[in-house]
């Protein structure tokens with residue numbers, strides 16, 4: 277896949293780009309709704325003999341249009357989004373810098389400059405996609421704005437339990453710690469990537485050495501608490517338990533970002549400085565303040581047993597186990 281960064285106003289001549297079938301959207305999470313939109317663009321491109329393309333925007337529109345948010349954490353930060361889009365077989369990724377002046381474009385200007393002007397022959401987007409100033413352009417107005425230069429496919433709403441699959445829904449589940457529900461929306465477990473860094477080196481003294489993780493990008497974290505996780509280290513996939521929190525047993529105040537610590541089962545290698553991907557499987561409990569270190573140790577042992585019970589029942593095909601089936 278070829279990635280192009282485009283700043284507004286752009287000076288690309290349409291002849292410099294191949295004719296494409298383009299999927300349009302912000303696409304945070306590349307959830308099943310997004311995958312349907314993108315796969316449809318890839319399929320139509322193959323049928324029509326054009327290249328497939330995805331147009332996305334960066335940074336998140338709410339950073340630019342928003343009132344207070346200066347920094348938005350994402351389900352799939354740009355690099356991860358790029359990787360997932362490439363895996364869907366897309367030929368071109370256009371990343372348009374989302375600036376105040378870009379946001380001010382009238383719907384017809386957006387279509388002229390960013391669809392017709394980028395040699396798009398067919399657009400694929402979801403039923404609720406909007407474009408142009410104040411989101412005034414919709415899939416109903418797109419045929420009018422197309423000046424008969426391209427055609428379009430509208431993807432109907434993809435829902436689960438009566439709720440639209442959306443980035444907002446994924447964010448809500450993460451906020452509640454409901455990571456076991458995410459495969460139903462994402463088609464995969466939720467993942468974050470980080471580097472193994474130095475911790476307070478207490479873990480080994482209590483019998484549960486932990487790898488402390490510094491995130492490599494602006495990932496959204498699940499709610500504070502303890503989780504059953506898998507970790508990817510090079511080509512190894514290992515099981516473990518992860519605590520996201522402030523370790524109230526040892527610290528009376530919450531300072532800075534929460535720490536992310538993984539205890540990997542049956543593992544004793546030195547992995548400082550290595551890249552680790554955490555795959556979030558199931559929430560086990562909230563973080564607690566224990567009266568003694570012994571009580572904490574007893575609880576972590578229970579966490580480990582619960583996680584191991586979960587992984588014993590786990591098969592890739594039926595990965596969506598409910599809490600009830602496990603406990």
Ligand SMILES: Cc1cc2nc3c(=O)[nH]c(=O)nc-3n(C[C@H](O)[C@H](O)[C@H](O)COP(=O)(O)O)c2cc1C
Pocket residue numbers: 475476477478479480484486488502517518519522523524525526537538539562563564565566572576579
């Ligand atoms: C599975 C797991 C559960 C944990 N739960 C708690 C907890 O409920 N309360 C707490 O204060 N610390 C909890 N911790 C954090 C431990 O206090 C921490 O791992 C230990 O202090 C070592 O920290 P260090 O690696 O920074 O040295 C948990 C750690 C793990 C791995």
Ligand SMILES: Nc1ncnc2c1ncn2[C@@H]1O[C@H](COP(=O)(O)OP(=O)(O)OP(=O)(O)O)[C@@H](O)[C@H]1O
Pocket residue numbers: 300301302303304309310312313400401402403404405431432433434435440441442443444445
């Ligand atoms: N559940 C869905 N069914 C069909 N199309 C969808 C679905 N979710 C998103 N799309 C389409 O995918 C593209 C990208 O979606 P976008 O990232 O803008 O929104 P979203 O996932 O609905 O998230 P948000 O919660 O932020 O609105 C758009 O064309 C959108 O209409």
